[in-house]
Amino acid sequence: MLHSLCLLLYVLVLLPIWAVRRLTGGSRFGRRFHAAPSAWDRPVVRVAPVTVSSRTKGR
Amino acid sequence: MRDRDYHLGISAYYHDSAAALVRDGVPVAAAQEERFTRRRHDSSFPANAVRFCLAEAGIGLSDLASVTYYERPDLKFRRTLSSFASAGPRAIGAFGRIAPDWFGWKRDALAVVDGELATLGLGTAPKARAIEHHRSHAASAFFPSPFESAAVLCIDGVGEWHTTTIWHGKGSALELVNSVSYPHSLGLLYSAFTSFCGFKVDSGEYKLMGLAPYGEPRYADLIRREIIALRPDGSFTLALDKFEFLRGERMIGEAFASLFGGPARDPESKLTQRECDIAASIQAVTDEAVLGLARAAKEMTGEDALCMAGGVALNCVSNGHVSRSGLFSRLWVQPAAGDAGCALGAALDTAITGTGRRVPAQPDAMKGAYLGPDFSDEEIVAYLEEAGHAHQRMPEEDLLDAVSRHLEQGAVVGWFQGRMEFGPRALGARSILGDPRNTEMQRTMNLKIKYRESFRPFAPSVLEEDAAEYFEVREESPYMLVVSPVAEAIRVGPTPRRSLGAINEVRSTLPSITHVDLSARVQTVTEARSPRYARLLRRFKALTGCPVLVNTSFNVRGEPIVCTPQEAYRCFMRTEMDVLVLGSCLLVKAEQAPLVEDVDWRAEIPLD
Numbered sequence: 180m181l182h183s184l185c186l187l188l189y190v191l192v193l194l195p196i197w198a199v200r201r202l203t204g205g206s207r208f209g210r211r212f213h214a215a216p217s218a219w220d221r222p223v224v225r226v227a228p229v230t231v232s233s234r235t236k237g238r
Numbered sequence: 239m240r241d242r243d244y245h246l247g248i249s250a251y252y253h254d255s256a257a258a259l260v261r262d263g264v265p266v267a268a269a270q271e272e273r274f275t276r277r278r279h280d281s282s283f284p285a286n287a288v289r290f291c292l293a294e295a296g297i298g299l300s301d302l303a304s305v306t307y308y309e310r311p312d313l314k315f316r317r318t319l320s321s322f323a324s325a326g327p328r329a330i331g332a333f334g335r336i337a338p339d340w341f342g343w344k345r346d347a348l349a350v351v352d353g354e355l356a357t358l359g360l361g362t363a364p365k366a367r368a369i370e371h372h373r374s375h376a377a378s379a380f381f382p383s384p385f386e387s388a389a390v391l392c393i394d395g396v397g398e399w400h401t402t403t404i405w406h407g408k409g410s411a412l413e414l415v416n417s418v419s420y421p422h423s424l425g426l427l428y429s430a431f432t433s434f435c436g437f438k439v440d441s442g443e444y445k446l447m448g449l450a451p452y453g454e455p456r457y458a459d460l461i462r463r464e465i466i467a468l469r470p471d472g473s474f475t476l477a478l479d480k481f482e483f484l485r486g487e488r489m490i491g492e493a494f495a496s497l498f499g500g501p502a503r504d505p506e507s508k509l510t511q512r513e514c515d516i517a518a519s520i521q522a523v524t525d526e527a528v529l530g531l532a533r534a535a536k537e538m539t540g541e542d543a544l545c546m547a548g549g550v551a552l553n554c555v556s557n558g559h560v561s562r563s564g565l566f567s568r569l570w571v572q573p574a575a576g577d578a579g580c581a582l583g584a585a586l587d588t589a590i591t592g593t594g595r596r597v598p599a600q601p602d603a604m605k606g607a608y609l610g611p612d613f614s615d616e617e618i619v620a621y622l623e624e625a626g627h628a629h630q631r632m633p634e635e636d637l638l639d640a641v642s643r644h645l646e647q648g649a650v651v652g653w654f655q656g657r658m659e660f661g662p663r664a665l666g667a668r669s670i671l672g673d674p675r676n677t678e679m680q681r682t683m684n685l686k687i688k689y690r691e692s693f694r695p696f697a698p699s700v701l702e703e704d705a706a707e708y709f710e711v712r713e714e715s716p717y718m719l720v721v722s723p724v725a726e727a728i729r730v731g732p733t734p735r736r737s738l739g740a741i742n743e744v745r746s747t748l749p750s751i752t753h754v755d756l757s758a759r760v761q762t763v764t765e766a767r768s769p770r771y772a773r774l775l776r777r778f779k780a781l782t783g784c785p786v787l788v789n790t791s792f793n794v795r796g797e798p799i800v801c802t803p804q805e806a807y808r809c810f811m812r813t814e815m816d817v818l819v820l821g822s823c824l825l826v827k828a829e830q831a832p833l834v835e836d837v838d839w840r841a842e843i844p845l846d
Contacts, residue, residue: 185337189322189330196323208324208421208478218473220400220417223538 243593244301246291247585248351248366249308249374249577251344253279253440256578257287258609258660259295260585263597265382267294268609268660270578272798276805278846279441280798283354284581290611292360300361306588308580309371311347313398315340317420325484332486369587371397371580372548373412375572378583379547380407381590382603383570389539391531394548394576395425395440402531402548406539410596412587415538421484422475424527425550427466430481430489431520435513436503439489441846447555448694450521451755452738453514457498458522464497468527472534506845509693514738521555528556529563536565543568547583551575551719552662554759558721561712573607573717574661582660606767607717608667610658611801615821618803622820627807628829631822634770638777640824641817645673646782649816650687652792654806655770659799663718664791665761666699666771668799668806670815672750672788674698679750679788681742686814689840690795693741695759696788698751701775702762704785708748709760718761718789724752750788761789796843812839 204211217223247258250271258268267290272278274286292298318340322333343350348366355363369377375392390405390412401423404415428446429439437445468474478484482491495501503513528550535544544566551557552575561569572579590596597603615631622629632640644651651671659665670687672679674696684692697718698708705711710723728747734740734754746752765772779785792806793799794813800806803820810818810825811833818825 181338181341182334185341186330186334188337189333193319193323193325193333194327197326200324201326206324207419208321208484210479213467213475213477215475217469217471218418218422218475219471220419221415223416223471223473223534 245304245585245589247581249581250283254578255284256581257284257291258582258585259291260589263589267291273801298361299363304588305366306584307368308374308584310368315345329485372400372403374580374583375547376405377587378579379545379572381586383545385543388543388545389535389541390545391535392548393550396420404535410590433489434502436505446517450517453518455519455522457519461523472530525556525559532560545570547572547575549576554719554721571719607659608657609660612657618821629823629825642777642781644817652810652815652818654820666768668792670790674748674750674786674788677749695753697759698786699761699789701785702764705762715760715762721757721759796846
């Protein structure tokens with residue numbers, strides 16, 4: 180019974196949402212997000228430029 | 239009424255269930271459930287681990303101030319629905335398999351935890367509360383660290399929504415600064431490649447890391463172009479059309495495989511140079527991504543110390559690059575950086591941010607990660623005598639002499655001492671030891687002791703005061719979570735070939751722990767943290783001039799690290815280990831009666 184209800188939920192609710200998201204391309208699952216300049220959830224405000232120590236080791 | 243403040247943390251139901259107990263803001267006990275049930279990565283409710291934690295402190299559930307679950311089931315449920323709402327018609331089968339559990343009980347995991355605790359018969363626990371998954375990771379990384387303030391970077395597959403988070407830890411406060419959210423995940427990316435190279439997801443990632451040095455990163459540009467976009471600001475996104483995990487069934491499919499010229503490798507089939515090169519490529523891209531995130535953490539917090547946790551923080555090659563970059567003066571990685579450590583983080587967060595009280599930062603609040611069960615010499619002797627196993631109980635001086643001599647003569651020694659480690663690494667409490675100068679030791683240990691893939695490297699323990707002579711270590715490395723190059727002075731031979739054919743070539747005076755790219759995953763050992771282990775290293779050094787030992791975990795492939803003397807003995811007898819040390823007792827294989835078992839243990843333990 181629960182399994183059937185879940186399938187019904189999928190067809191009646193989740194699939195339509197999928198269709199709308201596909202049309203608008205607006206969610207973080209879409210191609211437009213992949214092309215955006217940043218993926219941070221909050222806009223990035225630069226605090227200070229990073230200076231890296233010259234003491235680096237390894238290859 | 240007790241005058242101590244006890245907080246219990248629990249992780250459960252996904253992988254690596256664990257329980258952890260914090261007293262007055264300091265960890266006192268922690269263990270993964272798998273060590274008790276003997277089921278690797280056990281995800282069931284950690285009843286045994288909870289019992290152990292309470293017994294260790296001599297308390298019951300009624301003495302707890304809080305119980306904290308390591309993630310928010312309500313948020314995770316919403317993410318799961320949202321994910322399927324982007325998956326399309328092909329995911330209906332997976333949804334039908336996954337969703338009933340969510341509607342049935344997973345959404346209400348806190349009530350399930352309450353119910354499980356009630357069945358333990360150990361009193362009445364406070365009602366469980368939950369904190370977010372990445373907050374659990376962040377708390378596990380910052381609060382036990384030696385820093386009053388630090389940047390905290392957590393990277394994993396996914397919690398509720400977050401896959402990457404940057405936090406600012408200051409005193410008793412932990413503030414989320416920024417995040418990257420699902421489905422864009424470095425952890426899922428690395429797991430996808432783990433799967434493609436024929437290893438198990440959530441357990442084979444470190445095999446991919448160990449394979450990488452045998453290859454060339456010839457696919458790295460392809461990966462950056464087609465699979466993951468790394469941005470100058472440190473953030474990243476995945477090209478989701480290359481992955482299948484949104485549809486819930488598997489990580490990758492045809493679109494991914496076509497990039498690499500063919501299908502995924504079948505598990506247990508022969509490894510080829512293609513897998514080595516793919517491993518090298520994804521490792522290079524991961525290193526770059528993690529460095530970018532570390533840079534972002536530095537910019538966003540302005541801090542000089544970095545703490546790390548999350549499953550990707552177990553990638554000690556990436557950690558090594560962060561350490562050597564000079565971005566931060568200090569790096570501290572939670573030894574139980576995966577989801578087991580979230581149990582500890584959950585307890586610490588409630589204990590510390592809830593009260594606003596944090597004990598002054600200590601050099602090692604994790605106590606060397608020795609937070610699990612221990613067994614007295616009396617208990618060990620009682621077991622050995624009852625079972626009739628030939629053994630000698632010795633004063634420590636004699637024991638260390640005997641063990642050092644055995645090691646020097648090429649023996650492989652099972653070393654069982656004190657409290658069990660918390661986290662995936664063996665750190666001298668549940669370890670198998672060998673002489674790193676021995677050119678045959680890597681082959682012997684892989685094939686005759688661990689029964690695992692021959693390409694897998696072994697890692698060294700070294701006395702901290704001698705570490706710089708053998709390895710290019712920048713700072714102490716007590717938890718074996720940073721890979722460092724071996725020192726120039728001990729390298730031998732020409733520049734090593736990076737191929738599977740080079741497995742048994744001698745590259746340094748410590749061939750058994752020098753990986754094909756001249757790197758090693760080092761554990762620095764001090765007497766303050768690991769008294770008897772440090773004294774063994776000193777005795778071995780006095781005998782041989784070498785303060786280094788091969789240290790691998792006390793288990794065979796597929797089983798959890800041993801917990802009890804009985805499990806240690808069984809592992810000892812099932813393998814070709816030569817000597818077993820249980821506390822102060824020494825056992826020699828030649829003196830043992832053959833092991834009689836009514837099970838085919840190789841068939842019983844699933845391969846990892």
